[in-house]
Amino acid sequence: xxxxxxxxxxxxxxxxxxxxxxxxxxxxxxxxxxxxxxxxxxxxxxxxxxxxxxxxxxxxxxxxxxxxxxxxxxxxxxxxxxxxxxxxxxxxxxxxxxxxxxxxxxxxxxxxxxxxxxxxxxxxxxxxxxxxxxxxxxxxxxxxxxxxxxxxxxxxxxxxxxxxxxxxxxxxxxxxxxxxxxxxxxxxxxxxxxxxxxxxxxxxxxxxxxxxxxxxxxxxxxxxxxxxxxxxxxxxxxxxxxxxxxxxxxxxxxxxxxxxxxxxxxxxxxxxxxxxxxxxxxxxxxxxxxxxxxxxxxxxxxxxxxxxxxxxxxxxxxxxxxxxxxxxxxxxxxxxxxxxxxxxxxxxxxxxxxxxxxxxxxxxxxxxxxxxxxxxxxxxxxxxxxxxxxxxxxxxxxxxxxxxxxxxxxxxxxxxxxxxxxxxxxxxxxxxxxxxxxxxxxxxxxxxxxxxxxxxxxxxxxxxxxxxxxxxxxxxxxxxxxxxxxxxxxxxxxxxxxxxxxxxxxxxxxxxxxxxxxxxxxxxxxxxxxxxxxxxxxxxxxxxxx
Ligand code: NAD
Numbered sequence: 001x002x003x004x005x006x007x008x009x010x011x012x013x014x015x016x017x018x019x020x021x022x023x024x025x026x027x028x029x030x031x032x033x034x035x036x037x038x039x040x041x042x043x044x045x046x047x048x049x050x051x052x053x054x055x056x057x058x059x060x061x062x063x064x065x066x067x068x069x070x071x072x073x074x075x076x077x078x079x080x081x082x083x084x085x086x087x088x089x090x091x092x093x094x095x096x097x098x099x100x101x102x103x104x105x106x107x108x109x110x111x112x113x114x115x116x117x118x119x120x121x122x123x124x125x126x127x128x129x130x131x132x133x134x135x136x137x138x139x140x141x142x143x144x145x146x147x148x149x150x151x152x153x154x155x156x157x158x159x160x161x162x163x164x165x166x167x168x169x170x171x172x173x174x175x176x177x178x179x180x181x182x183x184x185x186x187x188x189x190x191x192x193x194x195x196x197x198x199x200x201x202x203x204x205x206x207x208x209x210x211x212x213x214x215x216x217x218x219x220x221x222x223x224x225x226x227x228x229x230x231x232x233x234x235x236x237x238x239x240x241x242x243x244x245x246x247x248x249x250x251x252x253x254x255x256x257x258x259x260x261x262x263x264x265x266x267x268x269x270x271x272x273x274x275x276x277x278x279x280x281x282x283x284x285x286x287x288x289x290x291x292x293x294x295x296x297x298x299x300x301x302x303x304x305x306x307x308x309x310x311x312x313x314x315x316x317x318x319x320x321x322x323x324x325x326x327x328x329x330x331x332x333x334x335x336x337x338x339x340x341x342x343x344x345x346x347x348x349x350x351x352x353x354x355x356x357x358x359x360x361x362x363x364x365x366x367x368x369x370x371x372x373x374x375x376x377x378x379x380x381x382x383x384x385x386x387x388x389x390x391x392x393x394x395x396x397x398x399x400x401x402x403x404x405x406x407x408x409x410x411x412x413x414x415x416x417x418x419x420x421x422x423x424x425x426x427x428x429x430x431x432x433x434x435x436x437x438x439x440x441x442x443x444x445x446x447x448x449x450x451x452x453x454x455x456x457x458x459x460x461x462x463x464x465x466x467x468x469x470x471x472x473x474x475x476x477x478x479x480x481x482x483x484x485x486x487x488x489x490x491x492x493x494x495x496x497x498x499x500x501x502x503x504x505x506x507x508x509x510x511x512x513x514x515x516x517x518x519x520x521x522x523x524x525x526x527x528x529x530x531x532x533x534x535x536x537x538x539x540x541x542x543x544x545x546x
Contacts, residue, residue, distance in 0.1 A: 009358035009427050013064050017357070017428045019091050021498035022476050023063040024357050024397065025128040025430055030056065034132045034396035036168050043130045044168030045484065046260050047122025051077035066091065074478075076118040077126060090470055094478040096121035097487070104481070104488040106262070120482060123435035127478045127494030131353060132395030133202075135434065136169045138384055139351050140176035142403060143314075145380075146340035147251060148180050151310050156182025158224045160217050162242070162249040162304075163314070164235035166193040169484075170255035171202045174228030179387060183220040184228045185213055185249070187235040189256075190272045194230045200393065208232040210241060234268050236293045239300035243307075252304045252311045253336075254297070258318035259486040261290040265321075268293040291325035298322035302332045312336045315436075315446050317485040338450045341436075344403070346524040346532040348517040348539075351434035352409050353401040354416065357498075358427035361398040365389070366425055367416055368400065374415075375408065406517035406539060413499055413509040420501035430475075431509075432496035435483060438520020440465045443483065443490035452528040459491045461523045466493035468519055472512045514539065 014020040029049045032038045041048045041056065050056045055078040062072050062079050071085040074094035097120055099109060112118045124130040148156045159182045163173050166188040174197070177184040186203065188194050197203040204227050207213050213231045220227035231238065235256055242249075257264025266275045267289035279286045298318055305311040313319050313335040323330035337345075344350065356363035368385050375381050381402060388400065404412065409431070419425045433440075441447040444456035466479040478494040481487065497512055499505055518541050524532035525543055536543055 009360060015066065016068055017500035018068070018475050018498050019063055019066050021357055021428055021430045021500070022092050022128065022496065023060060025355065025432075025476070025496065026050070026056070026059060026063075028355070028396040029125065029128045029130045031396040034130060043122070043125035045122050045125075045257055046120055046263050047125030048077060048119050049121075049125050049128060049130075051116075051119045055079065063092075077121060088473040090474055090477045092476045093470065094126065094476070096126040096478065096480045098479065098481040098491075099487070106260075106487050109482075109487045110262075120487075121480055123480060123483045123492060123494065124432075126480060127432075127435070127496070128476070129353070129432040129434075129494060129496055131355060131397070131399040131401065133168065133171050134388065134392045134395070134399065135351070135353060135401055136172040137175060137392065138388070138401045138403060139434065139436065140172040141179050141384065141387075142344070143336055143340050144176045144180045144182070146344075147310065147312075148182075150340070152250070156180040156226075156251075158221050159183065159250040160185065160221055161251040161253075162187075162239070162309075163253045163255060164188065164238075165255035165257070165316075166190075166197045166202065166230060167255070167257060171197060171200075173253075173255060174203050174230075175391070178226040178228055181226050182251075183217055183226060185217055185231055186228065187231050187233050187238045189232070189234050189266045189270075191232050192272075194232050197230050203228040203230040206230040206232070210238060214247060234266065234270075234293070236268050236297035236300070239304070240296060243300055243303055248304060248307045249309055252301055252309045253314040254301065254318055255314050255316055256318070258294060258297075258316045258321050259484055259489075261294065261321055262287055265290050265294065268296070291321075294318060294321045295325045295327045298327055298330050302329050305333050312339055313445075315484050317445055317489060320445050320485070320489070335446055335449050337436075337447050342524075342529075343531060345438040345520060346529045347535045348406045348438050348521050349403055350437045350517075350520070351401055352404045353399060353432055353434070354412075354499075355397050355399040355430045355432070356425070356427070357397065357430060358425070359397055360426045361394060363425040363427070363429065364394070364398040364400050366419065367412075367429070370415060370419075371402065371412065374411075406513050406521075409513040409517065410510050413497070413513065414506050417499040417501055417506050417509070420499055428498055428500040430496050430498050432476075432494070433516075435480070435492040435494055438517055439523045440493040440495075440516070440520065441483070441490060443485055443492065445485055445489055447490070453526075455527050461519070462491045462493040465516065465519050466495075468515045469493070469495040469512065472515050473508060474512050474516070514541075 164187040174184045311333040319330040442459040469477045474495045476496040483490040
């Protein structure tokens, strides 16, 4: 699916901008400049935007014919049915990768997938809200900013961070570490990904020699200069070797696709080509080798922690994989959410994003300018927007991500809607968000790990989130299973809303964003977090029972 987004920006193929906006989001998600593997419809990690090319074609066809009072239902990446609903209802509702809990494991899921009954949709892949690397970049920036604040007096100057994976999400790490002043050594097994990281300035230098990489690390630390070094190798082997040599980084994490040991994670001594062959031909052997590798990998991370490094799981379920493969101490280190993000989400501060449906970068720059003028009191936001303007390359439709609280989301969306109405910007804008948002995720090994009241595995909240967004009439509402941690480990919901310049949308923003973010605040307040309880009061949310 290539070049489909280069539509004349104001010519509608659908009956209104609400529908057109969602259609452009789908097409954008699988654009060759956005998706990791557009031919297979893999958007990032192992998540697909739609079941197959035929399903994409049919979804687009349905959206082109959809009436203003109809809703298209998507079942795991294929169009299921169109119902007459109302103009106020969502135009698209999707449910992806959900299986009945007792059967929620990879083995069963793969069988169902092979029968053509489902697909794996991760989060923003099948919510058609992926915008390329920028989406994860600010989150990664926020995470390393917190790491710096909590452990290193506010910046990573002269600090060495060891991590892995230069995929769609992982590539944000070296940039975010550099933004915080640090030196990163990123291990990646696929030479093509390393080459790409150099081409797009994700990393500064690349090598396949650990000696050379360590020399660069040492020099950069000595000079206190931020630097990102890509090292071709298997993370598990490199981590072991560093321990053996006694090289202990300041911070250690990992973003290989460990959530999926068969299709994402690459065992020790395998090249990418070898991995491709063996996973097709002898999957049992592949899995055995992957399990051995992941145990060694996490064992090394535990050891780094014992020797003084700050170590955290970066949302890829690597601890659970190692634990299931027999490593009892796999959970010795925390995951990044309780450690660095939860207190922010208790106030509803989490990843919000918007996409210019015109395809015109100036629409985004005008919104940037508005934020710089009107939210200039917030240094963190200001610094991010300035950095993003200077450094982020748009992939597909021009877009911006910025962590914002409910009240700022409402304010911004209303103002942008006015900009659309007055033609100050060329075409409507879609507002959407990550699934790692306050109330939209139940994920006991990530977003809801270590909840104060022990409610880590309670799955009600993301379902309430999707239902509330449907009741409030967001343009697109989705519910998913699996996300970044895999089948059986998370339930989550997505939402998008199109600012088409109409008065009706201005009225909706307050309701939709207060509900979407507010429910997250309620979830944390319910679990006993004081910051969330205070924030709910401030927003006038009347919590009934705590
Ligand atoms: P990806 O599949 O695009 O990239 C993973 C990379 O890891 C690939 O380039 C692969 O070659 C490399 N790799 C695999 N095994 C390796 C090994 N043993 N040694 C070295 N390199 C290896 O995945 P992605 O989109 O970058 O996501 C990475 C992980 O992070 C996934 O598990 C994903 O679910 C998770 N994730 C985290 C967050 C977050 O907020 N922290 C968000 C979304 C996803």
